[in-house]
Amino acid sequence: MISSGSEVAVELRGITKQFGSVLANAGVDLRVEPGTIQGLIGENGAGKSTAMKILYGLYRPDSGHILIRGQPQVWSSPRDAIAQGIGMVHQHFMLAGPYSALDNIILGAEGEGRGGRERRGSRVEGRGQPSGAMRREGAPDPRPPTLVRAWGILGRKHARERLEALAAQYRLSVDWEAPIEQLPVGIQQRVEILKLLYHRADVLILDEPTAVLTPQETNDLFANLKKLRDEGKTIIFVTHKLKEVMAFTDRVTVFRGGSVVGEALTSQTSPQELADLMVGRKVVLNVQAPPTQATGKAALEVEALVVSGTRGATHRVSNVTFSVRSGEIVGIAGVEGNGQSELLQALLHPREPQCRKAGRISITGMDVTQMTAREIRNLGVSLIPEDRLHEGLLPEWPLRDNFLLGLQHSAAFNRAGFICSSNLQAAAAKAVNEYDVRPANLALSAGNLSGGNQQKLIVAREFERRPKLLIAAQPTRGVDVGATEFIHRRIIKARDEGAGVLLVSSELEEIMALSDRILVMYEGRIAGEFAKGNFSESLLGLRMGGG
Amino acid sequence: MRRLAQSFLAVAFGLALGLSATWIAGENPWEVLKILARGAFGSRENIGMTLFYTTPLIFTGLSVAVAFQAGLFNVGAEGQLNLGALAAAAIGALLPGLGWPMAPLLASLAALAAGTVWGAIPGWLRARRGSHEVIVTIMLNFVAVGLSTYVALYVLKNPESQNPETRPIGLAYMIPRLGVFGDAPVSAALPLALLVAAIVWVFLRRTALGYELRAVGQSEPAARAAGIDATKMRILAMAIAGGLAGLVGVAEVLGNAGKFKVEFSPQYGFIGIAVALLGRNEPIGIVAAALLFGALHQGTRELDFSTEHITSEVSLVFQGLIILAVSAEPVTNWFRSKPRINTDEL
């Protein structure tokens, strides 16, 4: 259905949502016109996902209204939203690993593959829907109660037929029977999108869909989104990448601190304007690191490293060789899932066969392949792990105990096996102040800190070691602009003090700004190496995509 | 203070449920409560019996708690304590000539060692083979009972008795009784249990090893990234847990029976789970919770005596209900020692 002129497909009015003490949405107003791609942009924690989950019926707003095609809605679960043609691809995919792509797609729309059956009748008594509401054409129909549907049929065969038609139409082919966990992320995302199409959504919400894609895959995705738009679907596209907004959207809405702070036609705005709106002040988009002054001996050498995959077949890391010298930052670029995580695990746990199958690793000139993680860390290795909440912190423990993590054997805090709490207290207090961790309350549990402050706490702790080798993985993921700048400066400072730095990041801008050398990882191999000043974004993007 | 009040409420709620069951059975709940209290604390001997049952529960509660701190569930304390007691009794039976203080010392070490080994097995299987410790420890409980029964019946059989039990150990092995409790067999094992609770506290809270153990329980990936050997910590935690449960053997064999009796334990190991839960895995809480469950066990004996319709099983009903009440949110939050501090309050 192509919309006529000024009709509004989706409208949020004064949406407010509070999580405990966090006001995630504070009176969000948003109008999306049908047949357009609407960009939603904002910093981490600005409230984009929350607003979208409210629109999708996952969260109930504390106050405010949702209007679909002008009709007010009260939704008690996503079921109601789905029935109104809303579909969402979540920031974290909603797919269950052991189930096939097909099963993941038909979940919630079982038995609908059989043509036409779902089109009968009209949604008369949708919960909270005012009587007389217009039936949305082409929407999946009010289904029998869940408990009745439960015993119906899955309709895999019909579903597959319909899906194959959809896949052909949008060139989104998928191995339907393969367990989802065996499909690459890019394909998993196709599955998510096919799910929306299969469920006949005509408002498509995509929450940061490009975070896991190569630049080429991103282009393919947007080609499809444009096609869908031209067919009359409404697309809401959440991101914090300015470039994508500029390239692919018709309109853009800027979120900050839980509210909408600006809205514009994409053609009438600029990246700088959007960035300033996002942050609320003038920002320098990229702090460039000056090139390294002096490099010394090798801090890290990796030779012919092989890590086998969990399911046998392919190697997660195959035959990787590189080195990092002290006083230089080596960046590893690549789309997530191309072996970076496995590479880091091998560096820390070289003894464990599932972490390293073959290859030699030496750190500060010492062969570490037979060392335990503790011995390796004691060589002066600091780690900012990629998943800070999981690997970097003990979220339920107070800051003070988190500060001790990994330092529990250091002479400063350990007296004959006993923890010296007064030293610990003093050192932790000092570090928290120096690194500006807020709130500076050592008794507070780390999980209660915001993402940026969690990261600063980790940085403070890891720098306490005076590293000879710093491994920083995604050091600014989910961190706001101010903290990003701070962490970048610290990394540069560590380098200038003589540490070798291995920087793993999927943010090209970060890699390009900080690295003295860049390695691109693609499918477990080093797909390219570039010295400072010798790379362009497009070249790196090409390598990242295997080109 | 609020946590204490919440635990108290949960216990009270569980008790109230249990009392309503006795009411359905035709008893006056208020009377039942009074009899319970009298049975547990009404006389010197009753207090003594309460403390007697408290002692093994402190050990098993600590056992469950140490494993839990490392993120493991030790459902195997029952098997570990059986083997601990068997080992103590075996030393006593095999080395009758030993004198004081070597005798009790050696026997205690044997109890500790046997429990440690029996705890380390599921720890090892979990850490190295990924077998879930809950099921493995449940299975090992059955195995331990089979083994200890065999030894008691055929290897170290007590010829003086038809009871399935081992030969009595020499007098030199017995640890002193605390005389103030009349005939109740409260022995030096009680102060030992308190001392062990203190040691466990210091270990968990004040040593680097204890810190590492707890860190593994909080988050294995984080601990591993920090260079902590999670595998070793898991095995260590289960070994310690087993050893602690094994110490029940000291209380039972050296402090009370003077021999190993098949099925001497009225499920101390399982009640230990409840003790740890209620004590929030902290030694001080565990001592208090052990006292509560000890009192409950002893008090229900008096109930059987003084009422018409209530039998000894009711103690299981009470215990089950109290555990259920305590396990429900919000109390579980503390079981996972998850301090929920609202940033607003800061």
Add this chain to the structure above:
Amino acid sequence: LSPSTAADFKVGLVLDRGGKDDKSFNSSAYEGANLAKSKLGIYLKYVEAADDNAFEPSLRAFAQRDFDLIIGIGFAQKEAVKKVASQFPQKHFAIVDSEVNVPNVRSLMFQEHEGAFLVGAIAAMTSKTGKVGFVGGMDIPLIRRFEMGYTAGAKRINPQVEVLANFVGVTSEAWNNPPKGKELALSQYDRGADVIFAAAGASGLGVFDAAEQKQKFAIGVDANQDWTKPGLILTSMLKRVDEAVFSTIEEAKAGKFSGGVKRFGLANNGVGYSFDQYNAKILSETVRQRADELKAEIMNGKIEVPDYYKLNR
């Protein structure tokens, strides 16, 4: 609580862990005491021990509350009875299945092996296949004593007889696992046994179920269980704990209590085999005659029944 009663003679019963309804010696003892209650008008109170350490305080509690006669059921209470009886020398105590040498304790001992010998002989005489079965509860010396006597009795009749012996389990669950008892019995019947002696507490009920299913014979234990499956329970090996308890209460009430060991064997009908209307059709005259001859021979010492207790000291 305790109803006021005119009865001024108070008897306290401390039951073993199996409890009042264990279909074994606890049940039997309770029945004897209950009979005394209705016949003699005594005041009766019983408690069930939750664990081994509860015996002593329970016995003591009875003594402190002025019970006149306190009876501990089961050998597990040996030490507790000994200790409490010494502390209360003016009270009367009795214990079933164990010897306590304290003047104010009467020990009620049963010669289970003799009774088992007789039913073993009866089994072997009745068996057409030359195979008989034994299903024991928990593997403990007492049950081994039953088994040994039973085997000896069967062999006495037919030296070639094969005795299939199984135990339900190694923990006290073995007394309460009728499914397992039934499965063991089915297996023995399938292997050719046509008479099975169950000495397994409540698990024995499973043996009787198997007998019914296979339409073969079973032998009961402790109490007369012939009535439970008329025509299938060949006989029951009686162990008259009820009578021993009743007579002890009766004597104590009459002021004729005496300590010391009282043995209940074939001679004083403390053990034996049952014969009543329920098994009259299946327990033949000749078999009974032969059994009674054996009984006489045991009593006059011509046959010595092997005693597991003595042989396994």
Add this chain to the structure above:
Amino acid sequence: MAMISQLLASTLRLSTPLIFAAMGGMLSERSGVINIALEGLMLMGALGAAVGTVATHSPWLGLLIGMGAGLAMAFIYALLVIPFRANQIVAGMAINMLALGLTPFLCKMLYGVTGSTPQISYPEQFHSAPLYLAWIVVGLCWYLMKFTPAGLWLGFAGEHPEALEAAGIPANRIRWLAVLASGVLAGAGGATLSTFLSSSFARNMAAGRGFMALAALIFGKWRPIPAALACVLFGFADAAQIQLQGVKFRGAEVPVQFIQILPYLVTILVLAGFVGRARAPKALGKHFSTANERE
């Protein structure tokens, strides 16, 4: 030959209660709720069925009542672990303890007898129906998990409840139903103990079978047919153990104790992954709150 067919018959009988319980456990655990409580649920089912059969003289009605008893206990369990978010292992152990205490208590109230019910007369017992019923249940579970929306939802509730919720199906409601169904099935398993494998309730008559069923479930990698086959294996170990008793090894009788612990040792070996590692449902043991509750 005869011996083998006996062994087989015995195996099938002994595995019947395990199969029911394991299928119950399967539903619960696939939906994400650990079910250590199977043992207690079986005990309640055993009592319920015995009481029901004694009262109605029909084992079928008895079975229904046994299933109802399992359901009632499972209701308490579900209430604790779903809305009240109790730790599933702790609450499961507590349910077991409660059932262990409650069953004799109820017997005493009903019959004045602690811990057992009157005998069910032979014609009123089940003779083989539960054996077939168990395999019908296995077939139904297999069909459910493979071919119905309900099965798909159940599996998603245990793998990725958020995804289920996002598809508009309330994950916790699925878990509720799954746990209740597990109570019904474990109750049926208990019922076979008291009305098929024997003819009365006896105290603690489940005797560890709930735990064996759980082990079989894990051995069967949480899938209906392999789990049922694992039950058969354990049933076989139990049956073979009966035959093994009294067997001589190098002239000495193998102690009963050693034979009795065999099935447990087998289970441990299985769990140690010497027979292939199992992958548990991802969200097993994890509480789920709907997005709206989570705040």
